[in-house]
Amino acid sequence: xxxxxxxxxxxxxxxxxxxxxxxxxxxxxxxxxxxxxxxxxxxxxxxxxxxxxxxxxxxxxxxxxxxxxxxxxxxxxxxxxxxxxxxxxxxxxxxxxxxxxxxxxxxxxxxxxxxxxxxxxxxxxxxxxxxxxxxxxxxxxxxxxxxxxxxxxxxxxxxxxxxxxxxxxxxxxxxxxxxxxxxxxxxxxxxxxxxxxxxxxxxxxxxxxxxxxxxxxxxxxxxxxxxxxxxxxxxxxxxxxxxxxxxxxxxxxxxxxxxxxxxxxxxxxxxxxxxxxxxxxxxxxxxxxxxxxxxxxxxxxxxxxxxxxxxxxxxxxxxxxxxxxxxxxxxxxxxxxxxxxxxxxxxxxxxxxxxxxxxxxxxxxxxxxxxxxxxxxxxxxxxxxxxxxxxxxxxxxxxxxxxxxxxxxxxxxxxxxxxxxxxxxxxxxxxxxxxxxxxxxxxxxxxxxxxxxxxxxxxxxxxxxxxxxxxxxxxxxxxxxxxxxxxxxxxxxxxxxxxxxxxxxxxxxxxxxxxxxxxxxxxxxxxxxxxxxxxxxxxxxxxxxxxxxxxxxxxxxxxxxxxxxxxxxxxxxxxxxxxxxxxxxxxxxxxxxxxxxxxxxxxxxxxxxxxxxxxxxxxxxxxxxxxxxxxxxxxxxxxxxxxxxxxxxxxxxxxxxxxxxxxxxxxxxxxxxxxxxxxxxxxxxxxxxxxxxxxxxxxxxxxxxxxxxxxxxxxxxxxxxxxxxxxxxxxxxxxxxxxxxxxxxxxxxxxxxxxxxxxxxxxxxxxxxxxxxxxxxxxxxxxxxxxxxxxxxxxxxxxx
Numbered sequence: 001x002x003x004x005x006x007x008x009x010x011x012x013x014x015x016x017x018x019x020x021x022x023x024x025x026x027x028x029x030x031x032x033x034x035x036x037x038x039x040x041x042x043x044x045x046x047x048x049x050x051x052x053x054x055x056x057x058x059x060x061x062x063x064x065x066x067x068x069x070x071x072x073x074x075x076x077x078x079x080x081x082x083x084x085x086x087x088x089x090x091x092x093x094x095x096x097x098x099x100x101x102x103x104x105x106x107x108x109x110x111x112x113x114x115x116x117x118x119x120x121x122x123x124x125x126x127x128x129x130x131x132x133x134x135x136x137x138x139x140x141x142x143x144x145x146x147x148x149x150x151x152x153x154x155x156x157x158x159x160x161x162x163x164x165x166x167x168x169x170x171x172x173x174x175x176x177x178x179x180x181x182x183x184x185x186x187x188x189x190x191x192x193x194x195x196x197x198x199x200x201x202x203x204x205x206x207x208x209x210x211x212x213x214x215x216x217x218x219x220x221x222x223x224x225x226x227x228x229x230x231x232x233x234x235x236x237x238x239x240x241x242x243x244x245x246x247x248x249x250x251x252x253x254x255x256x257x258x259x260x261x262x263x264x265x266x267x268x269x270x271x272x273x274x275x276x277x278x279x280x281x282x283x284x285x286x287x288x289x290x291x292x293x294x295x296x297x298x299x300x301x302x303x304x305x306x307x308x309x310x311x312x313x314x315x316x317x318x319x320x321x322x323x324x325x326x327x328x329x330x331x332x333x334x335x336x337x338x339x340x341x342x343x344x345x346x347x348x349x350x351x352x353x354x355x356x357x358x359x360x361x362x363x364x365x366x367x368x369x370x371x372x373x374x375x376x377x378x379x380x381x382x383x384x385x386x387x388x389x390x391x392x393x394x395x396x397x398x399x400x401x402x403x404x405x406x407x408x409x410x411x412x413x414x415x416x417x418x419x420x421x422x423x424x425x426x427x428x429x430x431x432x433x434x435x436x437x438x439x440x441x442x443x444x445x446x447x448x449x450x451x452x453x454x455x456x457x458x459x460x461x462x463x464x465x466x467x468x469x470x471x472x473x474x475x476x477x478x479x480x481x482x483x484x485x486x487x488x489x490x491x492x493x494x495x496x497x498x499x500x501x502x503x504x505x506x507x508x509x510x511x512x513x514x515x516x517x518x519x520x521x522x523x524x525x526x527x528x529x530x531x532x533x534x535x536x537x538x539x540x541x542x543x544x545x546x547x548x549x550x551x552x553x554x555x556x557x558x559x560x561x562x563x564x565x566x567x568x569x570x571x572x573x574x575x576x577x578x579x580x581x582x583x584x585x586x587x588x589x590x591x592x593x594x595x596x597x598x599x600x601x602x603x604x605x606x607x608x609x610x611x612x613x614x615x616x617x618x619x620x621x622x623x624x625x626x627x628x629x630x631x632x633x634x635x636x637x638x639x640x641x642x643x644x645x646x647x648x649x650x651x652x653x654x655x656x657x658x659x660x661x662x663x664x665x666x667x668x669x670x671x672x673x674x675x676x677x678x679x680x681x682x683x684x685x686x687x688x689x690x691x692x693x694x695x696x697x698x699x700x701x702x703x704x705x706x707x708x709x710x711x712x713x714x715x716x717x718x719x720x721x722x723x724x725x726x727x728x729x730x731x732x733x734x735x736x737x738x739x740x741x742x743x744x745x746x747x748x749x750x751x752x753x754x755x756x757x758x759x760x761x762x763x764x765x766x767x768x769x770x771x772x773x774x775x776x777x778x779x780x781x782x783x784x785x786x787x788x789x790x791x792x793x794x795x796x797x798x799x800x
Contacts, residue, residue, distance in 0.1 A: 003186055005029055005131075005194070009101035011091075011118060013062040016135060016163055017107035018069035022076035023165045025085035026608070026666075027194055027682065032097055035062040037090040062088045076166050078608060078664035091118075096125045103131040105159065110264075112139055119144070123152060131183065133159040137211060138268045141204045142176045153178040159187065160208060162397045163257075167609070169684070170396035171197035172208050192465065196608060196682025198396035205383045206272035207265055209390055210397030212383055213404070215265045216278070217372055221250050222285040224367045225322070228360060232305050232319045237333040238364055243354070244347045244401030251305035255298030259291055275382075278375055287322055303327070335361035347401055348410035355411060355419060369407070370420045376404040377428040380455060387442060388452045388463055401537055405442040413441060430455045445474050470688045472500055472535055481522065487515025495528035496695050498688060506536050508593040509545030513571045516597070523580045529695035529703075530578075532597065533585030533688045540585075543592025544568065546619065550788045553779040561779050565624050565772045568593065572626040573764070576600040579705040581698035585691035587684060591615050591661065595673060596625035602698060604678040605691040606665040612673050613661035616775075618797040620739065620784025622747045623656060624775035629712075629767035631656065632751045634672055636713030648672075649719060653751055657744050710763045714753025723748035739783040739800055746774040 006029065010021045013035040021033045037058040041050065050057050066088055069076055077083060089097070098104050104126060108114055115134065126132060128151045134144055141158040148156065158174030171191040175184050184201065191199035202208040207215065225235050236249025246253060254262055263284060270282040284292070291297070291304060298304030307318045307327045318327035337357030341350045354365045380387050391403020408416045414435060420426060434442075434453055444451050444460060450471060451460040475490050482489040486503040499519040501512050516532070523530040534540065552560040575582050575597060584598045587607035595612050598604050606612075614623040614631075622628055631652040638648050654660070655671050662668035665680045674680075681690050724745060731741045749755070750770040753762050778784050783800045790798035 003102070003131075005102045005190060007032070007101045007103075009034065009098040009104045010107055011035075011098075011104065011122070012107035012109075013065040013088075014107065014109075015065075015069070016161065016165070018065050019076045019163065019165045020105065020107060020135065020161055021066075021086050022069060022082070023161075023195065025082045026078045026166065029085065031086045032089060032094065032101065033062060033066060033086055034089050034091055034094055035065065037061070037092045058090045058093060059088055062090060074164065074167065075663055076164060078166075078666035079670060082666075091121070095121060098122065098130075099125050099127050101127075101130060103133070105133050105135055107135045110136060110139060112143055115139070115144055116147070119148060119152075123149060126152070130155065131187075132156045133187075135159055135161055138207055138265065138272075140206075141174045145176050145178065150178075154180045155183055157183065157187070158202075158204070158208075159191075160202075162210070168397060168399070169196070169198045170210055170393055171195065171199045172202045172210065172393065172397075173199055174202045174204050174208055176204060192683055193686075194682070196684070198392050198685070200384075200389050200393045200396070202389070202393075203383055203385075206269050208393075209383050210393040211265050212269070212379065213372075213376060213390060213394050214398045215262065215269065216281060216375055217368070218250060218254070218262060219266055219281050219285065220371055220375075221368055222287060223281065224364060226285055226287065227367075228364060229323075230360065230364065231331060231333075232322060233331050234333050234335075234360075235364075237338070238335075238361055242338060242341060242350065243369075246399040255304040255306055257298070258300050259288065259297045259304055263288060263292055277378065290325060335359055337361040337365075348406075351407055352411050352415075366419065366423055370416065370423055371425060372404055373408050373416055374420060374425045374427050377431050380428065380430065385456070386452060386454060409441050409443055434458075448474065448478070450474055468689060469685050470498075470692060472498065472688070476500075482515070482518050484511045484514060486511025487519075489515065489519050489522060491527075492531065492688070492692055494692070494696055495699070496531060496692050497523055497527050497529075498531045498533060498692075500534045501536070501541060502534070503545070505539045505542035505589075506534060506594070507542050507545040508568075508597070509548065512541075513567060516571050517574060520574055520578045520580070520582070523582075524578060527580065528699040529581040529583065531583050531585060531688060531691045531695055532575075532601070533691055535688075536588070539589035539591075539594070540587050541591070541594030541597070542589055543594050543615070544625070546788050546792060549779065550785065550792060553788075554785055556780065558776060558780065562772070562776055565775055568625045569768050569772065572596055572600045573708070573768075576602075576626075577706055577708060579703075581695050581703045583691045583695045583698070585687045586610055586612065587687060592623065592627075593625050596623060596627040596630070599630040599673065600626055602703075603694050604674055605687065605694055606668065606674060606678065606680050607684050607687050608665050608680055608682045609684070610665040610668055611661050611663065612665075612668040613659060613671075614656045615659040615661060617657060617740075617743050617747070618659045618787065619791055620743060620781060620787040621778050622743060622750060622771060622774050624771045626768060626771075628656065628747065628750045628771040628774075629764060631672070632714055632753065632767055633709065633712045633764065640713050649715065649751070650722075653723060653748065656751075657747055708764050711761045712753075712764060712767060713759065714756065714762055714767070715759050716753055716756030718759055719752040720748055720755055723752065737800060739781070742781070743778060746778060750774050 008024045008029050009032040010017050011034050013033050021031045024031050038060055045057055070083060108118060132155055136158055137160060145153045145156050157179045160172035162168035162170045173187050188199045191197040232251045236251050239245055240247045240249040266282045273279045295301060296303045305320050309316050309318060319330045321328050336359050337354060338361060341353050344350045376390055384390055387405045391405050394400050395403050439453055442453055450463050450466055452463055454461045470492050472490055479491040480488050481491055488500045490498045492498045499515055503512060519530050581602045583603045583605060584601040585605050586598050590598060590612040592615050595614050614627045616623050635649040635652050662671055668674045681687050727741050727744045730736045754770055786800055787798045790796060
């Protein structure tokens with residue numbers, strides 16, 4: 001049957017229930033969020049004379065939980081407006097409404113008896129054929145299904161989201177033996193395409209895949225720490241960005257998640273596992289047991305491995321001394337092994353150096369990474385039929401850039417086995433059998449597709465779902481048609497080429513701008529369209545490269561600065577006015593120039609997690625790559641179409657003047673950086689392939705080169721006077737500095753089209769000249785140079 005999800009009922013409004021409800025609301029699904037009704041009045045309700053039957057009392061638990069969720073940071077909703085998609089209620093009054101749901105998800109406390117009791121009530125109202133799942137992290141799925149009707153069991157499975165559901169990409173699907181295979185297929189597909197998740201099919205084993213591997217890794221790390229006498233700061237440095245894991249590292253992550261959560265999973269594993277050769281690892285390390293005894297559970301109790309305090313009015317973070325169990329100021333971390341990796345940009349190339357280290361860091365890596373190889377290999381096929389699912393789950397659930405088997409491949413499978421032997425450990429037998437058969441890697445690229453070694457067929461198979469993705473790293477060796485130090489142009493098929501940035505943080509310097517011009521030249525000559533996208537983890541583009549600008553401005557070589565701006569503007573305008581469609585695929589950070597290249601694209605295909613903004617005022621400048629011009633153009637068009645108020649222009653001005661950055665692609669749409677015709681994609685892995693589809697569609701529709709605009713409506717003195725009055729008021733109230741006021745006045749001048757006597761139409765070139773002139777004058781200001789210097793040297797914005 002064709003199945004669609006229009007209404008979802010979430011039963012349980014705790015941290016996970018409310019956040020899952022928000023993520024469904026993010027994709028436009030109507031959500032019914034329910035929880036229990038209180039059994040007692042609180043003091044406030046008693047003072048008001050309310051009864052237990054009063055609606056505000058009956059919904060108190062769900063209302064409180066939901067309000068806490070929508071006020072928490074980071075936000076669970078893409079836009080606050082999506083809250084309207086969620087209806088709140090309680091089990092007593094609203095449970096019959098689940099009959100209208102296409103999917104019922106239970107997210108109550110991790111107690112089998114309570115869950116089964118709720119299912120008794122659900123079966124009274126659930127419509128046959130409705131999906132019914134449990135978001136559990138540890139209770140065996142088959143136990144929850146016992147005693148239920150045949151239809152319930154056929155449509156029932158586990159759906160394990162990771163917290164926070166909006167941001168962590170993993171969704172584990174755990175069927176029982178009685179789950180209809182069509183339901184599994186549907187959930188895998190829906191999770192991937194609609195919810196934007198890496199959906200991984202798991203077996204009904206303790207803690208499933210990600211927590212089984214991830215918590216093992218955490219517990220093993222803690223025991224090695226105790227053995228080697230490492231500090232909290234040292235371990236977090238060793239287990240963070242240098243190995244492609246979240247910058248929080250091991251102990252900071254434990255504080256964020258909550259030590260009680262880690263202990264709960266570890267204890268459950270210790271109790272549930274029977275055939276795990278490393279079961280003893282899940283015994284709590286001494287440090288963890290002491291923290292639990294002290295009730296130092298991390299952020300939720302104000303202290304754990306770290307503790308925040310106030311000193312002289314400033315927040316100071318102290319670290320736990322694992323020897324004395326007292327807090328002390330954080331210590332600087334330095335290891336020779338880490339120093340040797342600083343010049344290695346490619347993550348895969350670092351592991352050989354890390355594992356070869358002769359210091360304590362090298363010993364730590366050999367005892368943790370190599371044992372991780374061993375443990376993961378032993379779990380195939382116990383927890384997953386193939387190791388691909390383990391890599392996918394650990395990356396999506398714990399934010400690792402490379403999976404365990406990908407990392408093993410990076411140093412060489414045989415080399416890994418030899419290093420393991422030196423540590424007195426060995427992998428599962430299937431690994432050595434794979435090598436003996438002449439298969440030297442877990443993954444390989446064959447005929448342009450990525451394959452994995454399947455232990456059942458003893459042959460390489462295509463990774464499921466990879467046909468929906470475009471992997472630039474796979475294509476680059478054979479499909480690169482142009483390359484410089486900062487950019488590559490790759491043929492991605494069907495007459496479309498892709499421009500990839502690979503400068504530091506994908507900043508836009510001379511090499512990137514040359515790449516843009518070259519890509520358009522090639523596309524106009526030999527191809528049908530251009531996609532501008534990359535697979536960067538941290539940024540689509542953090543903006544223009546400020547280093548060269550600072551050098552020229554500090555030396556007062558303003559002709560060079562003027563030329564730089566002119567080239568940047570020319571390149572952005574080339575994106576807008578080429579003879580082929582240009583589609584840009586932004587994600588994560590798209591700041592300053594990274595926003596401006598999007599503003600000039602024929603179409604944007606954005607990842608939902610998009611932090612976009614024109615932030616130049618932070619370094620004492622205004623947008624001059626066409627950003628100011630483009631916002632004047634868009635707001636002028638809105639004005640001519642009937643938006644007679646200046647509010648839209650004021651909003652655009654304030655977004656730039658305050659360096660506001662969107663917290664999602666939907667918010668970027670509200671800020672007019674995206675247009676209604678642009679697309680928002682939830683699955684990051686499919687972003688470039690979806691952008692390619694849009695480029696093809698534009699080409700197939702008979703794309704025609706546009707002409708530069710000469711009818712841009714601007715406000716002139718009328719708008720400028722309004723902005724100047726506001727700026728002066730902010731200055732007098734000491735909300736902004738004099739330099740802030742100078743920047744804001746120059747921005748107002750450019751976005752209003754100068755001091756024209758009356759509102760009128762101007763050309764794009766006229767506006768580009770105004771923003772370039774403002775940028776050029778500001779680059780000569782000492783306080784602007786101080787701001788740029790602060791950002792370049794410390795990465796922090798300066799207010800002066």
